[in-house]
Amino acid sequence: MxxxxxxxxxxxxxxxxxxxxxxxxxxxxxxxxxxxxxxxxxxxxxxxxTPATRVALAAAPSYDADLASAVRAIWRDANGPDLQNATVVIKPNLVDFVPGRPCYTMPQVTKALIHFLRAEMRVKKIIVGEGMTFRRDPHAILFETGYRDMLAQADVEYVDLNYDDLVKIPLRGGYAKMDSLFMARTVAEADALISVPKLKTHHWTKISASVKNLFGIVPGAKYGFPKNTLHMRGIDAFLAELLDSLPTPKRFALVDGIVGLQGDGPLFGTAVPSGVLVGGSDFLAVDATCARLMGMEPAAIEILTFMAWAGLGQIDSNKIELRGAALDALRQNFELAPPL
Amino acid sequence: MIEFLQRAQNADGGWGYKLGGMSFVEPTAAVLLALSSDAQNAAAVQRARGALRQWQRADGGWGIARSDTESGWMTAWAVWALAASDADAAQRGAQWLLENSGIRVTDTAQAQSARTILKINAAITGWAWQPGDAAWVFPTALTLLALTAMQTRDHARVQEGILYLLDRAIPDSGWNIGNPFMVTSNLPPTVENTALALIALRRLNVENEITQRARDWLAQESFTPTAFEWAWRAWYWKTITAPLERARAALQTLQRADGSLDGNPLTTALALMGTRAP
Structure with a gap:
């Protein structure tokens, strides 16, 4: 041998x-x-x-504060996009109304943004849209949250994204093993999408901010209530898919952290008076900053690390240029959501 | 309301969720059910039936609209709407419903986890919004109504559907979208899920403490005054031949100048079904 x-x-x-x-x-x-x-x-x-991305913070101690000025400062500091003559969809988080639980974006924040977009950006049209997660009828939640009156006073159209005319958009990423997705025509054809979430803890994604808020733009008529079929494709993977495939050319995030929600999020947590608004065009950088404001390390939040690994935005503090109010002065440790 | 619904019919024979909106199977079937008892609507009804037949998929089910290439929960609406007039199409749809279900958990550890976190028996399933999803209250109750219209109430899947609804009831009263509990808290009942579950159980002759508590909750005054919620309540009250005056008065107040509720053909059809004389 x-x-x-x-x-x-x-x-x-x-x-x-x-x-x-x-x-x-x-x-x-x-x-x-x-x-x-x-x-x-x-x-x-x-x-x-790539160069660092900008995220802006503004201190806002209450919903009675001068939020219009805060929004203006955030837009300027974060290099917000020029939206002159644009059709803009504002997507607040109106996931549900639970008495005593600050689980939704307060109308004062959305109202201040509407005012800013009209008066200073001179947009062509503003639409407030949401596809609520749990209830098929938006009217009860719009009424309970104060949105019905606010929208009427501001003379802004509301579109129920669960039942809007639909278009099929191609999905680019391949993260969730779907080739296409039905989406509300109002969003698909808008020039800009502004995600206006609530600063919250979440039992699946640890935090809920500008990226998680995107779940509301997919139609419940197709994907059901609470759109569970998309959760089952993996929340991280599906949200990555959605963020990567957004058809709107311009986007911005403005997070309502004036009163946040901690603990049993996204619905039954308790209030945290954080007194902050956060804004930026890089949704991941905004959410990483939100995590830091909540006393969490973004590197320990899987949804953020996965999307950063896939190049969908920045979460590294060295690649996020913070402007406006000091993060350390506004940081409060949120109680985490109980794990499932 | 009838005039609004006639005006809102699209050229393809269907209805959308808003005036001029694209046609979906759900509002088309609901309006068809609301209009079909009156001979003056014969032309609109015929066009709607034709649209539903045309939108039926090769597997027997329906997507949410013509452009949807996957059958799902709206199959139940179409089966129910066609049960009395288009036996073949409805039968193929019913077969699709019987062959599809929500996920059934068989793994012991997962079942125990569902028991702890959601307080449900995950071995019992009903119907999903889409194939591959878990079961939920609304599609389950709707499917039970469709299958009841097809005279399949003794089928094992129907009997399991009843068990599903009873298992998912909130201990205090009524139904939320699915599980009655989430991590730390009971979920609140919602009007549409509670009313539809009650209508389905009533048609299947199920009456017990669970349905009684839900019925009492639904009779409370403390709801947000929305047309959608009043329409569902009216429909349930009509099912049990309870007085309709409150619902009629509320809906009349909410009715728009164009005769609609919320400008929405679905809500208007539900209100019409709930409030018109038997």
Missing amino acids: KKISRRDLLRLALGGGILAGGAVAYKQTESVGLAKWARWMLRGQMARV
Whole structure:
């Protein structure tokens, strides 16, 4: 029997190593395919060398404060997009109304944003839209939350995104293994989408802010109440898909953290008077900043790390240029949502 | 209301959720049910039936609209609306409903987790909004109504659907969208889920403490005065031949100048079904 030489042994070891590496790569990427996996990974790596993104903070001790000035300062400090002559959809978080639970975006914040967009941005049209999660009828929640009166006074159209005319948009990422998604025509055809979430803890995603708020733009008529079929595709994966495939050319996030919700979010938590508004165009950077405001480390929040890895935004503090009020002065440790 | 519904019919024979909005299966079927008892609506009814037949998918089910290539929960609406007039189409739809269900949890650890976090028996399932999803109260109750219209009330799936609704009832009263409890708190009942579950259980002759508590809750005055909620309540009260004066008065107050409720053909059809004389 021929004796195996040292060189052959090295060749065998090298071949085995290559095979083992290939097997690991195959295993890691088999659910989405190597090409897509590599594209996300490369985009994530590219994000490390792009300039820092801006996020702005404004102190706002109560809903009676001068929120219009706060919104103006945030837009300026965060380099908000020029929306002159744009059709803009404002998407507040009106997930539900639970007496005594601050689980929704307060109308005063949305009202201040409407005022700013009209008076200073000179937008063409403003639509407030939401696809509520649990109730099929928006009117009760609009009434209970004060939105009905606010919208009537501001003379702004409300569109129920659960029952709007639908278009099918292609999904670019491949994260949730869906080729396309039904979406409200109002959102798909708008020039800009402004996500106006509530600063909250969440039992699935740890935090709920500008990215999680996007769940409300997909139609309940198709995906049901509470759109569980999309949750079952993996919340992180589906939200990554949604963020990556948003058809609106311009976007901005303005987070209502004047009174946040801690503990059993997204509905039954308790109030935290955080006294802050947060804004920016990079939804991930905004949410990472929100996490820091809530006393959480973004690197420990899976939905943020996954999307950052895939290059959908920044969460590294070195890549987020904070402007406006000091984060350290506004930080409050939120009680986490109980794990499921 | 009838004039509004006639005006709101789209050229394709269907109705949307708003005047001029694209046609969906749900409002089309609901308006068809609301209009079909009156001979003066014969032309509109015929066009609507034709639209539903045209939108039926090869697997027997219906998507949410013509452009939807996947059958789902609105199949129940279409089956119910066509049960009396289009036996073949309705039968194929009923078969699709019987062959599809919400997820059934068989893993012991997952079932225990569902028992703790949601307070449900996850081994019992009903119907989902979409294939591959968990079961929920609204599609389950709606499917029970559709299958009852197809005379399949003794089917094992119907009997399990009844068990599902009873298991998902909130201990205090009524139904939320699915689970009665979430992590730390009972969920509040909602009008549409409670009313539809009660209507379905009534048609299946199920009366017990759960339905009684829900019925009492639904009779309370302390609701937000919305047309959608009043329409559902009226429909349930009509099912049990309870007095309709309160609902009629409330809906009359909320009715718009164009005769609609909220400008929405679905809500208007529900109100019409709930308030017109038997």
